[in-house]
Amino acid sequence: MLRVPVTPADHRQGDPAAPVTLVEYGDYECPHCGRAHPVVKAVQRHFGLRLAFVFRNFPLSQAHAHAEAAAETAEFAGTHGRFWEMHDALFEKQAFLGAGLLLELAEAVGLSADELQAALAAKAYAARVRSDFIGGVRSGVNGTPTFFVNGVRHDGAPDVESLVEVIEEAAAGGGPGPDAG
């Protein structure tokens, strides 16, 4: 179960009052997350306003050299209202991930590469990323991507069919979303 409830501090797409919230714990350098990215987009298109989507960081930084910096870059973009642009760009350019790409993407979404470089050097967003990570561990995240549908871990395949089915069930069940209560 998701032990850290979804709050306005999360990066969320869609209506907070949507009957179903999909939470992903992901790593920008993880190839499985890269493959899940278009899956999430398809699922969002399928449900439209009936689904809210939240992304939280779970970088395996010891295994993936650029995962932590990529997560911090997304958070940096987030404080400037550009989280989702950066999030999409990071996954779309995953094959080219590296220090140079992060600075390029900052410019591409209209932010200062110098400011990003300073924020990364100062580890300004490391605590936020770590907080996501530890919350994920405590919720039973054991690898990436891990999805939660209304707070329940999705152990099925991370493909469109499987996610659509589980989300339909959650919507039909009318169970309270993670924001309820």
Next chain:
Amino acid sequence: MAHVLPPGVPAPDFTLHVTPDQRLSLSELSGRPVVLAFYPADWSAVCGDQMALYNEILPEFKRLGAEVLGISVDGSWCHEAFAKDRGLHFPLLSDFEPKGKVARSYGAYREADGYCERALFVVDAHGVIRWSYCSPVAVNPGADGILQALEDLSK
């Protein structure tokens, strides 16, 4: 699935190779909690992810004063290559000769397969098992159970 040793039982002591020329005994770590993570094999996908996860969580284990030991039947040369490849910062012990002897003493050996269960034990500062869990062999058990058990020790 094997019946792993339950909470309340003294953890059987052992001495295993931690590198090709160094050995480590559980009793040497007396005085602080120890996490024993038996796993089937170096290099296999699920084990790799499991060890990678513990590697990331080492600061939390350290904060709780605990040592983490990975244990499989792989030889110490194999462990050395695996740890180097994955950048692991905690010891991997070789239950290699006699093969699986330590895993057997914890009820964590798969006789039919010839390797360890994916079994977790939290041993307290006095050498008593305080929590144990045996995961289906293909499932990475994550770390929330371990962290909860370690936090419960200090209550």
